[in-house]
Amino acid sequence: MLRDRDRCDAMIATHDGVYYDYSRQRVTAETMDLLFDLAERQMLTDRIRGMFGGDRINFTEDRAVLHTALRAGREGIGTVFVDDGVDAIREVHDVLDRVRRFTDAFRSGEITGYTGKRMRNVVSVGIGGSYLGPEFLHEVLKTEAVGISTSLGYDLRFLANVDPVDVERTCADLDPEETLIIVVSKTFTTAETMLNARTMRQWLWDFMGDDADVVRRHVVACSSVSATERVRAFGIDTDEGMFRFWDWVGGRYSVCGAAGAVPISLMYGYDLFEKFLEGARSMDQHFLNAPPRKNIPIIMGLLGCWNSSFMGYSSRALIPYAQALLRLPAHIQQLDMESNGKRINRHGVEIDYPVGEVDFGEPGTNSQHSFFQMIHQGQTVPVDFLGFVRSQHDLLMDNEKLSSHDELMANFFAQPDALANGKTADEVRAEGCPEELVLHKVFDGNRPSSSLLFPELSAYVTGQILSLYEHRTAVQGFIWDLNSFDQWGVELGKKLALDVKEHLMEARNSEVGDHEIIADNPATSRIMNYYIKNSRDAVGVGGLSNPGTSATSVTRKTHKDHFPPQINDLGGHSGRLS
Numbered sequence: 001m002l003r004d005r006d007r008c009d010a011m012i013a014t015h016d017g018v019y020y021d022y023s024r025q026r027v028t029a030e031t032m033d034l035l036f037d038l039a040e041r042q043m044l045t046d047r048i049r050g051m052f053g054g055d056r057i058n059f060t061e062d063r064a065v066l067h068t069a070l071r072a073g074r075e076g077i078g079t080v081f082v083d084d085g086v087d088a089i090r091e092v093h094d095v096l097d098r099v100r101r102f103t104d105a106f107r108s109g110e111i112t113g114y115t116g117k118r119m120r121n122v123v124s125v126g127i128g129g130s131y132l133g134p135e136f137l138h139e140v141l142k143t144e145a146v147g148i149s150t151s152l153g154y155d156l157r158f159l160a161n162v163d164p165v166d167v168e169r170t171c172a173d174l175d176p177e178e179t180l181i182i183v184v185s186k187t188f189t190t191a192e193t194m195l196n197a198r199t200m201r202q203w204l205w206d207f208m209g210d211d212a213d214v215v216r217r218h219v220v221a222c223s224s225v226s227a228t229e230r231v232r233a234f235g236i237d238t239d240e241g242m243f244r245f246w247d248w249v250g251g252r253y254s255v256c257g258a259a260g261a262v263p264i265s266l267m268y269g270y271d272l273f274e275k276f277l278e279g280a281r282s283m284d285q286h287f288l289n290a291p292p293r294k295n296i297p298i299i300m301g302l303l304g305c306w307n308s309s310f311m312g313y314s315s316r317a318l319i320p321y322a323q324a325l326l327r328l329p330a331h332i333q334q335l336d337m338e339s340n341g342k343r344i345n346r347h348g349v350e351i352d353y354p355v356g357e358v359d360f361g362e363p364g365t366n367s368q369h370s371f372f373q374m375i376h377q378g379q380t381v382p383v384d385f386l387g388f389v390r391s392q393h394d395l396l397m398d399n400e401k402l403s404s405h406d407e408l409m410a411n412f413f414a415q416p417d418a419l420a421n422g423k424t425a426d427e428v429r430a431e432g433c434p435e436e437l438v439l440h441k442v443f444d445g446n447r448p449s450s451s452l453l454f455p456e457l458s459a460y461v462t463g464q465i466l467s468l469y470e471h472r473t474a475v476q477g478f479i480w481d482l483n484s485f486d487q488w489g490v491e492l493g494k495k496l497a498l499d500v501k502e503h504l505m506e507a508r509n510s511e512v513g514d515h516e517i518i519a520d521n522p523a524t525s526r527i528m529n530y531y532i533k534n535s536r537d538a539v540g541v542g543g544l545s546n547p548g549t550s551a552t553s554v555t556r557k558t559h560k561d562h563f564p565p566q567i568n569d570l571g572g573h574s575g576r577l578s
């Protein structure tokens, strides 16, 4: 099919400098017709309009889904209206105007720290959607031409993990007197973020004294309107130091709001952040207005459904040929897997077809030397290749025929064809391969991928990329009939962690050294008691002891006896864990 010029010509879509080639997907013109029919049956365009128009499509939380309003410009896109009387566009611009003023005051030195020093360091404390988006954008802007000059003299870091080592790594060499802390949390209740926020507040107090003004001058919050009281209780000035967002912005869709605006603007200036919003807006307009057959996010979403539900490929990879996009895959992973990792459709019925892929990725070419072996010869993993016409910084050394960016891009062009074409046994033999090794060197090919080519990795283009992937996720959710905007799955883990913390506290507070934890089940009790015992012993008695070995060796023997496992064998021995 790849040699069919008409087919290849038909499988390209473009918008505002973005070039999307899906000719290496396993689809014919007829497949595409059927997918567009499916989109019509699922009333895709109506549902897209409903999202932009403020319909409460996140019905399990009774919320509209209006992250597109965050970058809609003052004129708005679609008919954005929130039915409790709040004008979303006006609210958004009120906050963005405040971010701009605060940024200017911070960067001009008008705002100083508690001891009068100018603040130049920013630590953004948040996790999940309150972290991954801003971090991916920060990584892009670090090496972007404007970003390099506007960030000179400033430092932005992210503190996400509740691991105390993350705190240590984040602020070991920072001067608290010159540091502003941003607590980014939609709910202002997330356990990890709140502990890290308290830790950072204590860090400020330890250096500057336990004074309420230290917090007012050194800590600001990006949080939802409904969390205002909690923000105030933390000691933050909610008039000057709180940048709000709304329940109609999901955490994983919040980078275009205060969650991204505040840290990124403080580091790079507001104007550069605005370019990012403009890029996202351009793609939003395309998504809302372009006919489905020319609409890049719609086509990407339909192909996602095709690969997952029809072809049965349960994972997919995102490979940007740009080192500055190193955190894009992690952001899209959360965005997509939290959105579409569901099992009940919007009619309350259990889904009996595959939905929701495992998303992963790393920049090319590093990924080629890591997991690409599997993508070429193991399980089939559809790939999105992202490339750029111009590099943020190209290099052409004396005696080299190609620039370093050309070298990078040679891989961007070669990998999709290698995956699609593979290599036959005859081709391997023709290279003089000994017969017994031929099969090891055969590539079956026929492995799907898409290529996205952008002009260059600017703030604007990064906005386009973000919007593309946000809308791909929404399209797949609409086609699959899911609510892509809630995340009840995360709640159970949070609740169980609270129960476990109770047990740990009892054990730590117990006067008796051999206090035994009785947790939900023997396995959890055993591992927690092992942890408590060894963390007590570890001080002074010489490290951790070995876990009981008998159970381990029995398990090993069982696995060995059944190797290689057959589905039926395992079926007979499996069971419910609860």
Ligand SMILES: O=P(O)(O)OC[C@H]1O[C@H](O)[C@H](O)[C@@H](O)[C@@H]1O
Residues within 6 Å of the ligand: 127, 128, 129, 130, 184, 185, 186, 187, 188, 189, 190, 193, 251, 252, 338, 487, 490
């Ligand atoms: O912003 P927060 O309220 O602190 O939430 C942080 C994160 O918490 C959970 O992990 C949710 O599943 C994420 O969607 C959210 O982004």
